[in-house]
Amino acid sequence: MAIREQVQAELGNLPGAEKKIAHAFLANYPSIGLSTIAELAALAGASAPTVLRFVARLGFESYPDFQRRLRADVQAQLMSPLERARSSGPTTDNPALKASFANIAGNLEATLKAVPESEFETACELLSDSRSACCFVGGRFTDAVAGYMAAHLRIIRPGVRHFGGQTSTWRDQLLDIRPGDVAVLFDIRRYQSDLVRLGELLAERKARIILITDPWLSPIARSARVVLPCVVDADRTWDSSVTLLALAEAMIDRVSRAQAATAGTRMQTLEDIHWNRTPGL
CATH class of the missing domain: 1.10.10.10 (Winged helix-like DNA-binding domain superfamily/Winged helix DNA-binding domain)
Structure with missing residues (x-):
């Protein structure tokens, strides 16, 4: 840690x-x-x-x-990815798949210890507040996790969107952010300056920021209401995103349970739309 x-x-x-x-x-x-x-x-x-x-x-x-x-x-x-590759330990006698999974298991266990239960609950309470809109965005690799989380929560509650497109369009999408809205940002080393600036702009608009980051903490932590650090070390060139995805799924499950009635109604409506093949959808 x-x-x-x-x-x-x-x-x-x-x-x-x-x-x-x-x-x-x-x-x-x-x-x-x-x-x-x-x-x-x-x-x-x-x-x-x-x-x-x-x-x-x-x-x-x-x-x-x-x-x-x-x-x-x-x-x-x-450290850059190239430096991490050069400094990684020697290859072990364990099969590659077994070694990789062992590392992932270690990261998951360490992340569970690093994320305070109170902070996790606070983040889920913010995401369960359907009176506020929420947006999701990540970095070069982590935006895939942000999009995954947004896709699930969009079914559970209203007002969910993923900041898509080029980074130059993020400011356009900020126009719809209102005080009290929730923003979930994913940022791990090497931290992206455009994401850090987005965090500052969201804070200026009084959005409540949930930051999902690594143990070294993205500079976005200065603007965040909740900070959830995940262990991402993979002893190889690129950091691992498995713990980010695991945390995202835990939050999706927690919010789903908190919004059981609303989520059930929305999911039933979605099923009706799917099977009735509603025109235009």
Whole structure:
């Protein structure tokens, strides 16, 4: 688990003074964590001993130990697919399919630990609010998951759309976003500047943003109401999207159950349209 993810997971358990340190760290990540103890303490309005207690609570023996891990996190976040391919471990004796599935199983287990149940429930409550429209969009690879999720939820509840087309048309589609609408954004490393800017524009229009990202957290986290980090490491050139899809399916199922009556009516109507072969549909 990345340090930033650890801090977020521990927020609810921290004493008041250490929580100040955590907030300062998250708001100024990663630069403040690479500064001195005194600078971090001053920014948070706390003491140096509080900083040391904070890093000890995260499982680090010393502040330099904390900083070494933070530098490794930042380096991992910035690695290109080519660099990841060069740094991946040697081929094991396990058959390729078995090794791949073992990695996926590990990612799923780690993601389950990384996503707080309370955040998951909050995200599903937002998506269950049929009074608000919701839109979905992702990046180069993750937009397929965004489209998949939108296609399912469109059947369950009204007001669902997928931001399609070229990125230059996203601003056009923003015209219909109203305060309180929900936006689900998928963004994993290397984060897309156009998606980050879209997140800022959505926040300006007072949309409630659900960010599905990786343990290093897309910059969209600054604008998000809910952040759900998924473990995507695949020990190969490209990151894995399996955990993103698994989380999307869990959310679809949760919203379906929350909207059982409405969803049932809409699905029955869809079945009637399908079997009656309604003209024009």
